[in-house]
Amino acid sequence: MRLRKLFAIVVTGLCFSAGAMAQTDAGVPSEPAASTKTTSKATKKKKSKSSKKTARKSRKKKGASSASKALAAEPYSGTDDGEPPQLAHQAPAPGIRGKPLNVAAHATDANGVFGPVLYVRRKGMGAGDYVQLKMISSKIVPGDYAVDVPAALTNVEALEYYIEAWDMAGNGPSRAGSAEQPLFVSVEEEKRVAFPSAPTNVTIKPRGAPPAITHAALTQALRGKPVEINARLVGDTGVQDAAVMFRRVGEKDYKALPMGNIGADDYTATIPAAMTTSDVEYYVEAFDRFGNGPARSGSPSVPYVLRLTEAGPPPIASAAPPPSVHKRVLDDESDTTIIGFGIDAGAPGGAGLTLLVRPLWWLRLNAGAAYNVGGFGFRGGITLSPGQWAITPTLNLDAGRYLSGDVNKFVTVTDPNAQALLSRTTYTFATAQIGLEFGSQRWFSFYLRGGVTYVMSTLSGTDLTALAAGNIGAGTTVTMGDAKFSALAPCASLGFNIFVY
Amino acid sequence: MKSSRVPALLAAVLTGCFAQLEDQSVTLSRPLCNGAPCVPGNSASLNTVLQASGYNTIKVSFGDQPLLKSSNSIGPATVTTSLVLNQAQLNLKPAGGNFSQVNSLSLLAAPRMSNGTPGDDPCAGAIPACPTLAVYTQATDGIANQSIVLKGNGSDLVAVINATTHELIIEIRATGNAPSDTVWDADVAMDMALKARANIP
Numbered sequence: 195m196r197l198r199k200l201f202a203i204v205v206t207g208l209c210f211s212a213g214a215m216a217q218t219d220a221g222v223p224s225e226p227a228a229s230t231k232t233t234s235k236a237t238k239k240k241k242s243k244s245s246k247k248t249a250r251k252s253r254k255k256k257g258a259s260s261a262s263k264a265l266a267a268e269p270y271s272g273t274d275d276g277e278p279p280q281l282a283h284q285a286p287a288p289g290i291r292g293k294p295l296n297v298a299a300h301a302t303d304a305n306g307v308f309g310p311v312l313y314v315r316r317k318g319m320g321a322g323d324y325v326q327l328k329m330i331s332s333k334i335v336p337g338d339y340a341v342d343v344p345a346a347l348t349n350v351e352a353l354e355y356y357i358e359a360w361d362m363a364g365n366g367p368s369r370a371g372s373a374e375q376p377l378f379v380s381v382e383e384e385k386r387v388a389f390p391s392a393p394t395n396v397t398i399k400p401r402g403a404p405p406a407i408t409h410a411a412l413t414q415a416l417r418g419k420p421v422e423i424n425a426r427l428v429g430d431t432g433v434q435d436a437a438v439m440f441r442r443v444g445e446k447d448y449k450a451l452p453m454g455n456i457g458a459d460d461y462t463a464t465i466p467a468a469m470t471t472s473d474v475e476y477y478v479e480a481f482d483r484f485g486n487g488p489a490r491s492g493s494p495s496v497p498y499v500l501r502l503t504e505a506g507p508p509p510i511a512s513a514a515p516p517p518s519v520h521k522r523v524l525d526d527e528s529d530t531t532i533i534g535f536g537i538d539a540g541a542p543g544g545a546g547l548t549l550l551v552r553p554l555w556w557l558r559l560n561a562g563a564a565y566n567v568g569g570f571g572f573r574g575g576i577t578l579s580p581g582q583w584a585i586t587p588t589l590n591l592d593a594g595r596y597l598s599g600d601v602n603k604f605v606t607v608t609d610p611n612a613q614a615l616l617s618r619t620t621y622t623f624a625t626a627q628i629g630l631e632f633g634s635q636r637w638f639s640f641y642l643r644g645g646v647t648y649v650m651s652t653l654s655g656t657d658l659t660a661l662a663a664g665n666i667g668a669g670t671t672v673t674m675g676d677a678k679f680s681a682l683a684p685c686a687s688l689g690f691n692i693f694v695y
Numbered sequence: 696m697k698s699s700r701v702p703a704l705l706a707a708v709l710t711g712c713f714a715q716l717e718d719q720s721v722t723l724s725r726p727l728c729n730g731a732p733c734v735p736g737n738s739a740s741l742n743t744v745l746q747a748s749g750y751n752t753i754k755v756s757f758g759d760q761p762l763l764k765s766s767n768s769i770g771p772a773t774v775t776t777s778l779v780l781n782q783a784q785l786n787l788k789p790a791g792g793n794f795s796q797v798n799s800l801s802l803l804a805a806p807r808m809s810n811g812t813p814g815d816d817p818c819a820g821a822i823p824a825c826p827t828l829a830v831y832t833q834a835t836d837g838i839a840n841q842s843i844v845l846k847g848n849g850s851d852l853v854a855v856i857n858a859t860t861h862e863l864i865i866e867i868r869a870t871g872n873a874p875s876d877t878v879w880d881a882d883v884a885m886d887m888a889l890k891a892r893a894n895i896p
Binding site: 669672680682683 | 711712713714715716717718719720721722723724725726729754755756757758759760861862889895
């Protein structure tokens with residue numbers, strides 16, 4: 195998981211760097227070609243070093259004007275009429291929450307239209323929070339442009355937006371609304387029409403189904419630091435418009451934070467540090483590609499609450515998140531805790547106190563002390579955990595050795611030679627168990643296991659000789675070599691694991 | 696996994712459960728004579744002197760060992776035991792003599808002790824025939840010196856140990872001549888492999 199995240203971060207950083215360089219190149223259109231090259235190279239070197247840190251910021255700052263700069267980078271070869279495009283826009287009908295919202299405009303210009311670009315944000319967000327959406331020209335009606343605002347952005351009560359357009363000569367922008375005075379469109383709950391019940395049972399199955407969300411709810415994070423939220427989204431009909439919906443405690447509207455795929459079924463989004471000034475409520479939602487959904491982990495009415503502290507541990511997943519209709523993983527962030535300890539007891543293995551180390555999310559190593567009333571020993575093993583759910587099956591393989599053991603505590607014998615033999619019962623064992631673990635594998639889990647144990651012990655020839663000599667007939671001497679005792683027996687155990695770091 | 700397979704899997708696991716004790720070297724030893732050397736020598740016919748003195752049979756007591764039963768139920772477990780004779784050995788006493796004139800030597804599980812009458816052979820005409828436990832043949836095993844090593848033939852001694860008295864009577868049959876000493880003695884040692892296994896259930 196760490197490698198995958200690191201890879202994703204590196205790739206993301208490279209993409210941002212490339213994007214920043216591309217914008218830098220486009221930002222010097224008026225200089226001669228030779229000087230542009232020189233400047234671009236110099237700029238590239240400087241920018242590439244700092245691009246990872248500043249890519250997001252520069253995108254926002256340059257976002258509103260990037261289209262015009264990109265246009266200016268390519269000299270216009272036709273006749274410039276000096277006029278910006280004619281832009282007409284009719285406010286769309288109120289949108290439906292959780293559904294894409296179509297916004298259309300009509301733009302014409304003698305030099306041709308570049309754009310238009312729709313800038314949209316949730317109502318109440320800052321000027322820097324507009325999301326750019328390039329409008330697509332109609333293939334039927336010249337001059338008509340439209341774009342769908344993604345469903346992930348429409349889970350609010352209202353949207354604010356404006357539209358900008360340039361002509362191909364760089365004149366513009368023409369605007370419908372503006373960043374300071376945006377247009378407004380309300381978003382309503384979908385009206386459900388109640389149909390009278392049919393006389394016969396007819397089941398119409400929608401195509402596809404919402405994705406299943408597995409998410410370890412975060413309960414604690416550092417104030418003023420970005421908070422990464424991860425989820426695993428699995429859908430037979432794909433995943434679309436995955437988003438973290440969040441708000442500060444006390445705020446009414448949620449803000450949408452699109453989640454990016456970081457490989458396989460894993461998605462992530464980071465709440466910016468600027469938003470983590472006070473406690474945050476959030477939930478995760480996603481649709482499939484047919485618009486089925488939203489599937490949610492948490493909900494608008496029962497969101498996860500992320501407590502922000504001045505200092506303390508990294509984000510902690512909740513052991514008992516709010517109920518959800520979706521199958522939920524409690525250990526999505528399991529790779530963030532790797533060290534813990536476990537306590538268990540069982541028969542015939544006895545009890546153990548072990549140190550746990552998790553090098554991989556599906557693999558745990560344990561080593562520690564063992565005690566079986568008769569004596570002490572040591573043991574170690576591995577646990578394979580193929581999934582990370584609230585109830586997780588496991589395969590456990592252990593081996594160890596009891597260094598001392600007095601079996602006389604369990605059996606009553608009168609022969610002193612037998613007592614001597616039983617007082618030195620050391621043995622080596624290996625155990626294979628399957629089990630179920632309940633709870634969060636990231637923090638605390640309780641488990642039940644059952645399986646078989648193989649025991650090997652060497653009995654002292656001296657002790658055996660003494661024991662046999664006591665029963666042997668007169669005139670006969672007996673000498674016994676070391677004997678090997680082995681057994682395969684059922685075993686069961688229960689215990690719990692606590693990961694602390 | 697179908698639910699019907701779970702009990703089958705559990706049964707398979709439990710059926711394979713066992714406990715086992717193995718000792719590859721259990722050695723029992725006892726002399727022919729109780730005390731000073733007692734068997735006539737003088738290079739006489741070995742079989743004759745053994746029969747005449749009644750030393751052609753020895754009784755080995757294994758004691759009341761719980762494992763020394765071919766099949767024994769302990770709780771839900773059934774214990775099966777085997778005590779296989781690896782080899783036997785006759786070690787001549789006193790030192791100095793040798794068994795070089797012995798042509799062959801056999802140990803048999805006898806039904807009774809010899810009565811000491813010359814020519815008394817408990818295994819002669821015994822029904823069923825006395826099983827042979829170990830054999831020495833000079834022609835194949837070489838000339839013996841102070842010790843004669845008899846190769847075991849894999850017999851399970853548990854089957855021939857008296858279940859009541861826990862004793863095994865061994866008859867010694869020989870061809871060739873006794874040591875040249877006037878009287879002699881020998882320790883009869885049996886090296887066995889013990890294996891007791893309890894299958895659960």
